[in-house]
Amino acid sequence: xxxxxxxxxxxxxxxxxxxxxxxxxxxxxxxxxxxxxxxxxxxxxxxxxxxxxxxxxxxxxxxxxxxxxxxxxxxxxxxxxxxxxxxxxxxxxxxxxxxxxxxxxxxxxxxxxxxxxxxxxxxxxxxxxxxxxxxxxxxxxxxxxxxxxxxxxxxxxxxxxxxxxxxxxxxxxxxxxxxxxxxxxxxxxxxxxxxxxxxxxxxxxxxxxxxxxxxxxxxxxxxxxxxxxxxxxxxxxxxxxxxxxxxxxxxxxxxxxxxxxxxxxxxxxxxxxxxxxxxxxxxxxxxxxxxxxxxxxxxxxxxxxxxxxxxxxxxxxxxxxxxxxxxxxxxxxxxxxxxxxxxxxxxxxxxxxxxxxxxxxxxxxxxxxxxxxxxxxxxxxxxxxxxxxxxxxxxxxxxxxxxxxxxxxxxxxxxxxxxxxxxxxxxxxxxxxxxxxxxxxxxxx
Amino acid sequence: xxxxxxxxxxxxxxxxxxxxxxxxxxxxxxxxxxxxxxxxxxxxxxxxxxxxxxxxxxxxxxxxxxxxxxxxxxxxxxxxxxxxxxxxxxxxxxxxxxxxxxxxxxxxxxxxxxxxxxxxxxxxxxxxxxxxxxxxxxxxxxxxxxxxxxxxxxxxxxxxxxxxxxxxxxxxxxxxxxxxxxxxxxxxxxxxxxxxxxxxxxxxxxxxxxxxxxxxxxxxxxxxxxxxxxxxxxxxxxxxxxxxxxxxxxxxxxxxxxxxxxxxxxxxxxxxxxxxxxxxxxxxxxxxxxxxxxxxxxxxxxxxxxxxxxxxxxxxxxxxxxxxxxxxxxxxxxxxxxxxxxxxxxxxxxxxxxxxxxxxxxxxxxxxxxxxxxxxxxxxxxxxxxxxxxxxxxxxxxxxxxxxxxxxxxxxxxxxxxxxxxxxxxxxxxxxxxxxxxxxxxxxxxxxxxxxxxxxxxxxxxxxxxxxxxxxxxxxxxxxxxxxxxxxxxxxxxxxxxxxxxxxxxx
Numbered sequence: 001x002x003x004x005x006x007x008x009x010x011x012x013x014x015x016x017x018x019x020x021x022x023x024x025x026x027x028x029x030x031x032x033x034x035x036x037x038x039x040x041x042x043x044x045x046x047x048x049x050x051x052x053x054x055x056x057x058x059x060x061x062x063x064x065x066x067x068x069x070x071x072x073x074x075x076x077x078x079x080x081x082x083x084x085x086x087x088x089x090x091x092x093x094x095x096x097x098x099x100x101x102x103x104x105x106x107x108x109x110x111x112x113x114x115x116x117x118x119x120x121x122x123x124x125x126x127x128x129x130x131x132x133x134x135x136x137x138x139x140x141x142x143x144x145x146x147x148x149x150x151x152x153x154x155x156x157x158x159x160x161x162x163x164x165x166x167x168x169x170x171x172x173x174x175x176x177x178x179x180x181x182x183x184x185x186x187x188x189x190x191x192x193x194x195x196x197x198x199x200x201x202x203x204x205x206x207x208x209x210x211x212x213x214x215x216x217x218x219x220x221x222x223x224x225x226x227x228x229x230x231x232x233x234x235x236x237x238x239x240x241x242x243x244x245x246x247x248x249x250x251x252x253x254x255x256x257x258x259x260x261x262x263x264x265x266x267x268x269x270x271x272x273x274x275x276x277x278x279x280x281x282x283x284x285x286x287x288x289x290x291x292x293x294x295x296x297x298x299x300x301x302x303x304x305x306x307x308x309x310x311x312x313x314x315x316x317x318x319x320x321x322x323x324x325x326x327x328x329x330x331x332x333x334x335x336x337x338x339x340x341x342x343x344x345x346x347x348x349x350x351x352x353x354x355x356x357x358x359x360x361x362x363x364x365x366x367x368x369x370x371x372x373x374x375x376x377x378x379x380x381x382x383x384x385x386x387x388x389x390x391x392x393x394x395x396x397x398x399x400x401x402x403x404x405x406x407x408x409x410x411x412x413x414x415x416x417x418x419x420x421x422x423x424x425x426x427x428x429x430x431x432x433x434x435x436x437x438x439x440x441x442x443x444x445x
Numbered sequence: 446x447x448x449x450x451x452x453x454x455x456x457x458x459x460x461x462x463x464x465x466x467x468x469x470x471x472x473x474x475x476x477x478x479x480x481x482x483x484x485x486x487x488x489x490x491x492x493x494x495x496x497x498x499x500x501x502x503x504x505x506x507x508x509x510x511x512x513x514x515x516x517x518x519x520x521x522x523x524x525x526x527x528x529x530x531x532x533x534x535x536x537x538x539x540x541x542x543x544x545x546x547x548x549x550x551x552x553x554x555x556x557x558x559x560x561x562x563x564x565x566x567x568x569x570x571x572x573x574x575x576x577x578x579x580x581x582x583x584x585x586x587x588x589x590x591x592x593x594x595x596x597x598x599x600x601x602x603x604x605x606x607x608x609x610x611x612x613x614x615x616x617x618x619x620x621x622x623x624x625x626x627x628x629x630x631x632x633x634x635x636x637x638x639x640x641x642x643x644x645x646x647x648x649x650x651x652x653x654x655x656x657x658x659x660x661x662x663x664x665x666x667x668x669x670x671x672x673x674x675x676x677x678x679x680x681x682x683x684x685x686x687x688x689x690x691x692x693x694x695x696x697x698x699x700x701x702x703x704x705x706x707x708x709x710x711x712x713x714x715x716x717x718x719x720x721x722x723x724x725x726x727x728x729x730x731x732x733x734x735x736x737x738x739x740x741x742x743x744x745x746x747x748x749x750x751x752x753x754x755x756x757x758x759x760x761x762x763x764x765x766x767x768x769x770x771x772x773x774x775x776x777x778x779x780x781x782x783x784x785x786x787x788x789x790x791x792x793x794x795x796x797x798x799x800x801x802x803x804x805x806x807x808x809x810x811x812x813x814x815x816x817x818x819x820x821x822x823x824x825x826x827x828x829x830x831x832x833x834x835x836x837x838x839x840x841x842x843x844x845x846x847x848x849x850x851x852x853x854x855x856x857x858x859x860x861x862x863x864x865x866x867x868x869x870x871x872x873x874x875x876x877x878x879x880x881x882x883x884x885x886x887x888x889x890x891x892x893x894x895x896x897x898x899x900x901x902x903x904x905x906x907x908x909x910x911x912x913x914x915x916x917x918x919x920x921x922x923x924x925x926x927x928x929x930x931x932x933x934x935x936x937x938x939x940x941x942x943x944x945x946x947x948x949x950x951x952x
Contacts, residue, residue: 081467084567155788199469207823211771218779222786233787235720235779292698296722303710304717308789434470 008268008440010431017265018424025420028413035410042403053132054372055404057224059411060106061367062248065241066360066415067102068217069249070095071176072242073281074183075213078199078206086439087266088274090429091256093187094422095249098415099180103173114166136160136230148380152231160227168223172216179209187430194432217242225370232312236297243293244370247286247332248363254278254356256419258349265428272347273444279346279355286359287340291333314388315373319395328369332362343444364408368399464757465829475570475908478752482906485753489648489900490655492748498895499747509887516881519874520595528598530874537857537869542596543707544849545879548732549589549886550630550704551725551845553637554697555733556582560640561693564686572904573758576648577744577893578737579641584889585736586634588882593626595878622706629703633696640689646672647682647933648898654933674933698722701729708852714795715856718783724776728845731769731815734762735841742835744894753900756829763828766841770819773848777816795856803868804855807847814844903933 008014039059043052073092077085110130117129117137130137135146139157142150153160182205190198218238226237234240257278260266301309316325336355345351376395382388398404430436458464460478467473479485523530533540556578563571594603606627608617617624650672653665672678705725708716738759745754784792799808818840821827828834859866893899910916 081469083472152788156786159786196469203469214775218775231788233783235718235776235783236723237719238779239720239723288695292702293723296702297719300706300709300717300719300721304712306712306717308787434468437470438472 014265014267015427015429015431017263020263021420021424025417025424028417028420032410032413032417035406035413039403039407039410049132055407058368058371059407062364062408063411063415064102065245065248066252067096067098068245071180075206075210078202079210083435083438084277084442086433086435087270087429088257091253093184094419095252096180097184097422098418099176110166110169114162130162134227137162149231172220175212175216188426191427191431196434199434229312229375234297240293243290244363244366247290247359250281250286251356251359254352258353260428269429269440273442275349275352276346276444279352282359283340287333287336311375315375318392320397321373321395324397328365460752464755465760473757477755485905486902489898489902493896501747506891509884512881512884513888515877516884519877519881523595524600532869532871532875536860536865536867537854539853540869541871541875541879542592544853545882546589546592547704547849548846549585551729551732552585552736553582554729555737557637557693557697558730561690562697564690569908570758570761572901572908573754576901577899580893582637583641584886588886622710625703629700633700636693636696640693643685644901646670647903651902651933698726701725713856714791718780720776720779727769727772731773732845734765735838738762738834738838742831753905760828763822763834767819767822770815774816798859799851799855807851811844811847811851814840
């Protein structure tokens with residue numbers, strides 16, 4: 001291969017696309033507004049507060065996972081002093097930079113629910129509270145309707161306490177916002193000041209940052225997703241959510257990179273070699289590692305066959321959820337594994353874009369699968385599995401509905417709008433990173 | 446900074462220079478004190494060609510042989526008498542035997558990680574340590590393989606572990622993870638052996654070409670498979686190496702995951718937890734890297750390999766130990782937290798019992814050695830201090846042995862039925878078998894050091910600046926040496942050209 005890319009153009013015509021990206025952003029904002037308004041209207045018409053709240057949690061978790069994936073990618077590159085990735089690091093940093101505002105669409109509704117739930121209300125009337133999503137937030141209700149679960153939840157009431165819960169959420173968002181700011185500001189300021197001091201500083205910070213990241217992501221997953229079924233527990237759950245973040249984040253990163261190139265930027269800077277490596281990241285973390293973690297969690301619970309653990313999976317094997325679970329296995333692992341294993345599929349931007357878009361979609365499916373299913377009432381009354389399955393054979397999934405697609409799509413547009421705004425104001429590549437030369441010259445052999 | 450000038454790739458990196466310092470944008474050299482491939486060949490081959498070996502080798506070999514003898518006695522006594530000679534009894538039916546098995550399988554993982562995963566991650570520093578880490582893998586798996594074999598009781602029926610067609614239509618229980626273990630570990634051993642051997646071929650040819658005695662010429666020549674170093678040979682070699690790396694990568698995860706299934710599929714509190722597979726894998730890599738450091742520190746000293754296994758290599762390995770130690774710490778915390786969070790009285794009891802029950806001392810040895818002391822590796826001073834890293838790596842070895850002991854014995858000793866609770870006390874046979882396995886490992890490893898190239902000569906050359914096709918020689922005016930008459934490898938062997946960006950920096 002020739003070494004013409006040693007002389008890649010690092011001028012603004014190739015490393016910035018402010019106007020073009022701003023135009024895209026200008027289209028994304030109205031799309032987000034329309035879709036979210038439609039979702040809100042459909043929710044209001046549906047009148048099911050629990051379903052609405054769950055859908056909102058799915059949609060929010062989706063864009064949160066993308067941002068966390070971007071943050072993880074950025075930090076791991078500094079931690080390992082990677083050379084190859086400099087050319088594609090800015091999209092990841094831009095995705096992660098959304099963590100600076102993502103607390104707003106989560107903390108505001110959460111605080112409102114917390115405040116409403118804490119209000120004194122007359123017996124008999126049911127006010128909205130945290131229990132719209134998390135049953136443990138209303139212990140009285142649990143005691144009346146699910147006495148067995150109540151006994152269990154009482155033992156962990158210290159952890160699943162509304163005040164502590166809200167405080168923890170604030171801590172997670174604070175940590176993420178600080179980390180995203182450190183890495184985004186550090187890298188973009190290097191665009192002007194240059195030098196190696198920034199790189200040295202971020203390398204030093206990356207180790208402790210990743211530890212904070214690992215703990216916050218784990219406990220956020222425990223709090224927001226695992227505690228939806230407050231009696232259920234799995235030590236693997238934090239790691240599972242981490243793989244969701246990797247799938248969503250790396251796929252989004254590849255899509256952003258390819259889109260930027262299609263605008264005419266990054267010529268000779270981002271090459272097929274980088275695309276191939278991004279594809280490898282999606283393949284390794286989003287497809288294979290995800291399957292490994294998912295399989296291990298499922299197999300051990302299935303084999304152990306202890307009712308307090310299996311119920312969670314049983315809820316995902318009832319009625320329409322059975323098909324949905326198979327869709328997840330086939331769509332998140334089997335098909336993309338075969339599709340992406342060849343190096344050419346990762347090196348050609350068209351196939352990589354198709355695979356990335358698909359994997360991004362599948363991470364939304366995965367989050368829906370994690371959050372929405374409910375353990376059917378009267379589970380304990382059933383004597384056989386077949387009887388139970390028969391009773392719930394019509395359990396609806398509701399993923400391919402207008403409300404779901406508008407909600408997830410609207411959130412994604414909102415997120416893409418903010419990401420585009422960020423990219424329209426910055427270089428699309430860390431132009432003065434000391435390892436940029438090494439990155440541009442990098443080849444897979 | 447004086448060191449930074451020598452990082453430009455223009456001057457020969459001085460022997461003993463501090464290559465742990467790396468200014469962003471300029472990669473520090475991985476091979477020190479030499480300006481050519483010939484020196485590398487000489488440094489590695491000298492160990493096998495030199496008529497005498499250091500006294501320390503004889504001492505270590507003698508001690509290992511004695512321990513191997515102890516293993517022989519203990520195992521024979523066991524076979525002739527029965528497994529009752531071990532301290533096993535109801536309810537602790539697994540103790541030292543399975544602890545040792547898991548410990549040794551775990552040790553092997555560093556070798557596979559270095560040779561396969563670090564290869565796919567393009568970590569060039571792996572070339573300095575991969576050969577003997579892979580050797581370590583093979584010897585560790587051999588040690589591990591002994592234990593399931595002898596703990597079955599009637600050793601002469603150990604072949605029943607394999608699904609061999611027979612007239613009684615008797616088959617192993619395919620639903621048991623113990624059988625999956627047989628497949629996982631034997632696959633692992635096979636792939637590791639093939640991978641190691643493929644990598645050895647060019648270096649065996651180098652030794653053959655340099656050999657003076659007929660026996661050496663014949664022996665090295667036999668195993669070099671007629672290697673001549675032609676472009677076609679190298680091409681085939683590189684393809685095979687990449688494919689084997691890709692095949693070995695899932696094995697790094699699968700083998701110890703299957704080992705963890707041995708415990709986690711059960712319903713025993715302390716064993717049945719979903720994080721076990723990745724937790725066991727992280728622990729295996731952790732203990733394996735600790736063993737590599739334990740072995741590399743004296744080896745580079747004794748055999749004069751400090752310019753090839755540099756402080757940078759050790760520094761990197763210590764970082765891997767820190768990372769995997771933190772992962773293991775994460776898993777311990779998750780187990781404890783979820784045991785409380787689950788609200789299940791049995792889970793809660795098991796973990797409190799581990800920390801404060803009859804095996805509290807084993808638990809706290811485990812936590813101290815695996816989670817607390819490795820945190821010292823946050824400090825570069827510790828990571829680059831030979832005595833500190835040696836001691837810390839020994840701690841990790843001890844800690845990881847105790848981890849398995851704690852998991853296995855503490856969960857079994859205090860299970861669901863308090864009336865049958867008991868304490869496991871090892872007998873002399875238990876202890877002799879455990880120490881004896883170290884003897885077996887030591888004997889194999891020391892023989893390897895003596896008779897085979899301890900460092901992948903061809904691969905190390907490929908990460909030197911000279912291997913880059915655009916390299917134009919050191920400023921001092923060394924001529925560019927071709928690889929052929931200095932052994933196999935070098936420019937033509939460049940699996941990855943060591944690219945040194947010639948530009949001083951970005952605009």
